[in-house]
Amino acid sequence: MGAKGTDVSRNVGIDAMAFHGPHCYLEMADLANVRGVDPNKYIHGLGQRQMAVATPCEDTVTMATVAAYRALKRFDIDPGEIGTLIVGTETGVDHSKPVAVYVHDMLGLAPNCRTFETKHACYGAMAGLTSAMDWISAGRARGRKALIVASDIARYGLKTAGEPTQGAGAVAMIVGEKPRLLQLDPDTFGDYTRQVMDFWRPLYSKYAFADGHYSIDCYLDAFTGAWGDACENAGTWDRLRLDQLAACFYHVPFVKMARKAHHRHCETEWGDTVTGDDEKMVQLKASYDRQVAPWLELNSVIGNIYTGSMFLSLMDYLRKAEPAGGERLSLFSYGSGCGAAFGTGVVTDSATRYAANIDPAEHLARRKRLDIERYEQLITASETADHNEAPYPDPADWDLGPGLYFVGTRNHIREYTGSASDTL
Numbered sequence: 001m002g003a004k005g006t007d008v009s010r011n012v013g014i015d016a017m018a019f020h021g022p023h024c025y026l027e028m029a030d031l032a033n034v035r036g037v038d039p040n041k042y043i044h045g046l047g048q049r050q051m052a053v054a055t056p057c058e059d060t061v062t063m064a065t066v067a068a069y070r071a072l073k074r075f076d077i078d079p080g081e082i083g084t085l086i087v088g089t090e091t092g093v094d095h096s097k098p099v100a101v102y103v104h105d106m107l108g109l110a111p112n113c114r115t116f117e118t119k120h121a122c123y124g125a126m127a128g129l130t131s132a133m134d135w136i137s138a139g140r141a142r143g144r145k146a147l148i149v150a151s152d153i154a155r156y157g158l159k160t161a162g163e164p165t166q167g168a169g170a171v172a173m174i175v176g177e178k179p180r181l182l183q184l185d186p187d188t189f190g191d192y193t194r195q196v197m198d199f200w201r202p203l204y205s206k207y208a209f210a211d212g213h214y215s216i217d218c219y220l221d222a223f224t225g226a227w228g229d230a231c232e233n234a235g236t237w238d239r240l241r242l243d244q245l246a247a248c249f250y251h252v253p254f255v256k257m258a259r260k261a262h263h264r265h266c267e268t269e270w271g272d273t274v275t276g277d278d279e280k281m282v283q284l285k286a287s288y289d290r291q292v293a294p295w296l297e298l299n300s301v302i303g304n305i306y307t308g309s310m311f312l313s314l315m316d317y318l319r320k321a322e323p324a325g326g327e328r329l330s331l332f333s334y335g336s337g338c339g340a341a342f343g344t345g346v347v348t349d350s351a352t353r354y355a356a357n358i359d360p361a362e363h364l365a366r367r368k369r370l371d372i373e374r375y376e377q378l379i380t381a382s383e384t385a386d387h388n389e390a391p392y393p394d395p396a397d398w399d400l401g402p403g404l405y406f407v408g409t410r411n412h413i414r415e416y417t418g419s420a421s422d423t424l
């Protein structure tokens with residue numbers, strides 16, 4: 001029982017959500033043309049139309065802070081109500097100091113708010129979300145809420161196989177009792193862990209290394225593992241069956257991956273492989289078109305944002321679907337290396353009322369398109385922008401409007417200018 005005498009373990013979930021990402025983007029067709037690749041490979045083969053690109057002045061801290069500020073403001077939540085802050089990221093800015101403590105300071109959160117960073121590749125924010133759910137369900141929150149932020153810059157480097165699967169951005173979620181958006185169902189969560197070298201980023205590298213095709217296999221095996229554990233924990237099929245789900249969300253490193261994941265989801269549930277064009281394939285395609293494809297629009301124009309990628313498709317659903325309430329949704333998070341979780345939640349009766357509060361369309365419409373020359377300059381400049389006493393990265397050089405920006409490292413201390421409230 002919680003502080004208010006309610007059985008909080010049955011009514012905890014996502015109360016608020018917001019996105020913030022870089023001010024620049026690249027058209028995938030422009031990238032394909034300069035790399036000598038058929039644009040259809042990126043646009044249809046991978047499913048990506050555009051890719052958000054962070055300038056040297058936009059980092060994990062600035063994106064996380066602005067996304068969190070937006071979630072608090074748009075859902076009218078006082079920063080004093082936040083009792084836990086977790087930033088899930090695989091692009092931290094310091095080996096020791098967590099991104100979360102910068103965010104805590106910039107948002108003016110209370111000193112008794114526990115604050116930390118979670119890392120397990122793209123799974124870090126889901127780990128944060130489930131920890132927040134457990135913290136509240138255990139009665140430790142004493143009526144307060146948890147702020148979970150997924151913030152990352154996905155970078156593989158110029159001319160690599162991973163280049164078209166880059167992106168950047170942050171999703172902030174506020175978790176509490178009697179949530180306004182999505183009630184989480186703890187009994188339907190399952191976990192999976194296995195040591196694999198499918199994707200990693202050594203301490204000395206700004207760029208991720210990936211064994212690309214192997215990483216896809218690891219992801220799909222992790223789905224089977226986490227889903228199997230969820231079924232065992234739930235003890236019944238009722239809440240997990242595909243025909244009970246209004247939508248299925250997967251980690252989306254690139255849009256086509258969600259199709260592959262859904263294929264595996266159907267095969268696992270049906271206990272059968274589906275190939276060719278038989279009746280099962282028709283059923284699988286219909287299920288994908290209804291439960292998955294409509295909610296991948298944000299992913300297709302933002303790209304991979306690692307920890308936040310699955311939550312971007314949840315936001316796409318909540319801003320567009322006009323759910324009546326009571327719809328069950330599945331969530332599958334995969335982090336390379338690897339760790340994964342599968343679970344479900346139920347949309348609240350009030351969610352539709354907040355569709356406009358969640359929608360990042362205004363931010364996306366203001367983004368500036370980069371040409372390839374500028375994109376390559378930007379990637380190269382980012383390599384050394386945070387080095388101690390390096391030339392000052394100037395927001396004006398990248399034509400950035402008012403906002404919160406990283407402006408270099410002096411005396412080994414990161415410096416920022418502006419504030420989240422300045423950001424358009």
Ligand code: CAA
Pocket residue numbers: 038040041042044045046122161162163164165198199210211212213215216219251252253254256257304306334335336
């Ligand atoms: N028209 C249409 N489609 C085309 C095409 C064309 N002209 N040319 C190729 N395609 C299709 C291919 O058939 C293929 O589709 P299928 O997978 O359905 O067969 C798709 O385009 C991609 O083609 P390739 O497999 O040949 O592409 P690639 O060898 O260049 O590598 C990649 C693709 C492995 C995803 C690579 O971009 C990569 O390494 N990305 C980074 C790693 C990654 O994202 N892994 C995902 C799982 S791990 C994870 O999820 C964690 C994370 O966030 C990193």
